[in-house]
Every structure is written in C-alpha cells, then in structure tokens.
Amino acid sequence: MKPFKIDVPDAVLADLQDRLDRSRLAADFGNDDWRYGFNGDYLRELVDHWRTDYDWRAHEKAMNAFPHFRTEIDGVPIHFIHVKGKGPNPTPLILTHGWPWTFWDYRELIGPLSDPAAYGGDPADAFDIVIPSLPGYGFSSPLDKTGINFWRTADLWVKLMEGLGYPRFASHGEDWGAFITAQLGHKYADRLIGVHLTTMFPLDMFAGGEVEPLHGEGEESWAQKNADFFTHESGYFQIQATKPQTLAYAMQDSPVGLCAWLVEKRRTWGHTRGEIESRFSKDDMLTTVMLYWVTDSFGTSARYYYEAVHNLWAPSHDRRPVVEAPTGIAVFLEELVLQPRRWAERYYNLKQWTIYSEGGHFAAFEEPATVVEDIRRFFRSLPR
Structure with missing residues (x-):
C-alpha cells in the first residue's frame, strides 16, 4: 500500500478546456420540466461555469488534505482514503459508494465519524475511516480485468481491511455500496461488527x-414508488448492463455528454424537489464529473452493471436471515426504492430501523449529519 497524491497533469486539464470551448450541444425544446432528460439551458449554464469559473486545483487540494493510498489486490487497482479515529477505541469502518457516485461523496462524514469530539460528539464513537473507490471507478483504475462486480468487490474489501490490520470491521454502504455491504454481512458475518445500509435490495436481484x-x-405507496422507478428511471441500467462499452466511447470523448449523463441523476435521484442546486452546487456536480473524466473511468464504472447481470450472485449459505451480521437500516423516504420492514426483518439480522423524511438516493451527501448520527447510534449498541 503506497501513499497517493491526486495530481492531474496540466495537459489533461488543457485538453478538457479545449473540448469544453468547442462543445456542441443538441437543440432542446419543450423540456422545461426535464421530461426528455437534461434541460439544455441549464446544461449550458453548467458548462459555462465549468469553462470559466470552476477550479479543479482547488478541489484537488481539498481532496489531498486527507491521506490517500493505492494498492493492488488480486490484480485489481484500489484507491482509498484512510483516516485514523481520535478516541479511546476507534471502530474500523469502511464506507462504500455507488454509481454515479465517487469516494468524495462521503467527505462530510469523515471528520464527524473519525473525530467526534471536534464536532460536539463523544470520543467513544470514533471510527477509523476507510473509503475506497469501487474497482474501475476514479483512481481505482485503470481496470483491465473482467468479472469484477459487487460480490467480488466484497472479497476485495475483506482483503483490504485485513491488510490495514482490521480482521473485524464495520461497513456502511449506499447504492452499489449497499449491495457490497449486504454481501459482507452475508458471506463474512463472522468478521463484521455490523452492517449499515440506506438502500435495500435482495442480493439475488439480478437473477430475478x-x-x-x-x-x-x-408503506402502502412504496410498491408503486418502486414500480415508477423501474418504469421511468431504469433506462441507464439497461444500457450499462448490456452495452456499456458502446456508451463508453461517447462518454469518454465528450465531457459535456458525460456531465449530462451523470448530473441528471443528481436532480432526479436526490431529494431536490426539481431544484438541483438545493442539494448540489455547480462545483459539487462538476467535481463528480471530473473524477470520472480525469481518470477515464466511465467505461469501467458502467461495466460494473454488466458484470453484476452476467456474473450472477450465488449464496454462501442457505440460512436465514440471508444477511446474518447485525444490520442497521436508515430509510430515507425519497430513496429510489423502498422495501417493507417485514421483508427486511426476514432478510437481515435487523437491529435498527429508522425512517427519515428528508434525503434521497445520495443520503450521505444530502443529509450527512443524519447519516453520521444513525451510524453512531447503531454501532454504539454493538459489541466490538
């Protein structure tokens, strides 16, 4: 494991500036409510900010304020942040993101979880924080190995945590991170202090x-909410699960196209009420895009869907609950899909269930204080 500093070459930034200056946006009409997809007027506004006001080096400096590392596990490059906790007995905790997320979506959790006393908390709630980039995402690239999906990533995370000196650890995840965290609680329950989720899906979802x-x-409206998501918001999934490489050629050639593909999800999946900047600033959105652009990682991030569908999960045991590790679930009512509590009680070793009205799919970014307190309260109750 080697220390790593983010330092994007000037030539990459100059090439990006040239592409932005020469960008050619499609005509857009009858789309004030974004019904056809990304609104053209707002995209022009965002791209103009990117061209003239956005400062990547400032965000790069903010990222480098944390200790970064890179390693290779089973031929897979892994980038991660590792922050030691300040407290009498910090609990090792791995935070796993999803798509179209990056490791940086967890930045507001790092300080309060690692140094609770500095944020008005109890030092006894301190965590050693590990935040990896998913394989093929961001600086966990270039990935040139096929077959890497969520359940294989869980195996990598166990080896990563072992290498850091954590034979037992805690896990939190959202989106793909929730799949990985649930798999850790299924296959490696004996090594998990507990698992904490904001997104719930059965691990065999891709097998039907x-x-x-x-x-x-x-919960009466939840089934319809779920159906609406799969009807209106799952087109990206079908493409990335079937022809991710075709899409990659477009996204890795056009920064504006990449921006529209990624940022549109922030508006529709976050609890924005249609006002994207109520949750995400222009700089927030563009930094997410930059972490895909400067690493040329969109293609391998999209393949993560293909690998989940074409390399299906198989159970490690047939016991119930499927996820045997103690489980805490923070239910954000504006999450994309909601599962009933009675199902969760059968599927997970459920120890904590809390419902929140504010916050959507990007809960750790949208409502970081809520997620921090839910994590603290859950793991506070468990034996280390």
Whole structure:
C-alpha cells in the first residue's frame, strides 16, 4: 500500500478546456420540466461555469488534505482514503459508494465519524475511516480485468481491511455500496461488527429475486414508488448492463455528454424537489464529473452493471436471515426504492430501523449529519 497524491497533469486539464470551448450541444425544446432528460439551458449554464469559473486545483487540494493510498489486490487497482479515529477505541469502518457516485461523496462524514469530539460528539464513537473507490471507478483504475462486480468487490474489501490490520470491521454502504455491504454481512458475518445500509435490495436481484409484497402500515405507496422507478428511471441500467462499452466511447470523448449523463441523476435521484442546486452546487456536480473524466473511468464504472447481470450472485449459505451480521437500516423516504420492514426483518439480522423524511438516493451527501448520527447510534449498541 503506497501513499497517493491526486495530481492531474496540466495537459489533461488543457485538453478538457479545449473540448469544453468547442462543445456542441443538441437543440432542446419543450423540456422545461426535464421530461426528455437534461434541460439544455441549464446544461449550458453548467458548462459555462465549468469553462470559466470552476477550479479543479482547488478541489484537488481539498481532496489531498486527507491521506490517500493505492494498492493492488488480486490484480485489481484500489484507491482509498484512510483516516485514523481520535478516541479511546476507534471502530474500523469502511464506507462504500455507488454509481454515479465517487469516494468524495462521503467527505462530510469523515471528520464527524473519525473525530467526534471536534464536532460536539463523544470520543467513544470514533471510527477509523476507510473509503475506497469501487474497482474501475476514479483512481481505482485503470481496470483491465473482467468479472469484477459487487460480490467480488466484497472479497476485495475483506482483503483490504485485513491488510490495514482490521480482521473485524464495520461497513456502511449506499447504492452499489449497499449491495457490497449486504454481501459482507452475508458471506463474512463472522468478521463484521455490523452492517449499515440506506438502500435495500435482495442480493439475488439480478437473477430475478424479488421482494415479497409485505408492505405494512404507512408503506402502502412504496410498491408503486418502486414500480415508477423501474418504469421511468431504469433506462441507464439497461444500457450499462448490456452495452456499456458502446456508451463508453461517447462518454469518454465528450465531457459535456458525460456531465449530462451523470448530473441528471443528481436532480432526479436526490431529494431536490426539481431544484438541483438545493442539494448540489455547480462545483459539487462538476467535481463528480471530473473524477470520472480525469481518470477515464466511465467505461469501467458502467461495466460494473454488466458484470453484476452476467456474473450472477450465488449464496454462501442457505440460512436465514440471508444477511446474518447485525444490520442497521436508515430509510430515507425519497430513496429510489423502498422495501417493507417485514421483508427486511426476514432478510437481515435487523437491529435498527429508522425512517427519515428528508434525503434521497445520495443520503450521505444530502443529509450527512443524519447519516453520521444513525451510524453512531447503531454501532454504539454493538459489541466490538
């Protein structure tokens, strides 16, 4: 494991500036409500900010304020942040992101979780924080190995944590990170202090596994919400799960195209109420795009979907619950898909279930204080 500093070559930034200056946006009409996809007027506004006001070096400096490392595990390059906790007995905690996320979406959790006393908390709640970039995402690249998906990533995370000196550890995940975290709690329950999720799916979802219709009181609308997501918001999934390489050629050649593909999800998946900058500043959105652009990692991030669908999950045991590690679930009502509590009680070793009305798919970024407190409260109750 070697220390790593983010230092994007000037030539990469100059090439980006040239492409932005020469960008050619498609005509857009009848799309004030974004019904056809990314609104053209707002995209022009965002690209103009990117061209004239956005300062990558300032964001690069902010990232480099944390200790970064790179290693290789089973032929897979892995980048991660590792921050030691300040407290009497910090709990090792790995935070795993999803798509179209990056490791940087967890930045507001690092300080409060690693140094709670500095944020008005109890030093006993301190964590050693590990935030990896998913294989093929950002600086966990270039990935030139096929077959790397969420359940294989869980195996890599166990080796990563072992290499850092953590034979037992805690895990939190959102989006793909929730799949990985659930797999850790399934296959490696004996090594997990506990698992904490904001997104719930059965691990065999890509093999046709379904959630039983067990919606209880207050959950009656959740099934329709789920159906609406798969009807209106799953087109990206079908493309990335079937022809990710074709899409990659377009996205890795056009920064504006990449921006539209990634940022549109922030508006529709975050709890923005249609006002994207109510949750994400222009710089926030563009830094996400930059972490895909400067690493040429969009193609391998998209393949993560293909590998999940074409290399199906198989259970490591047939016991119930499927996820045996103690599980805490923070239910954000504006998350893309919501599962009934009765199903969760059967599927997970459920120890904590809390519902929040504010916050959507990017919960750790949208409502970091809420996620921090939910994580603290959950792991505080568990034996180390």
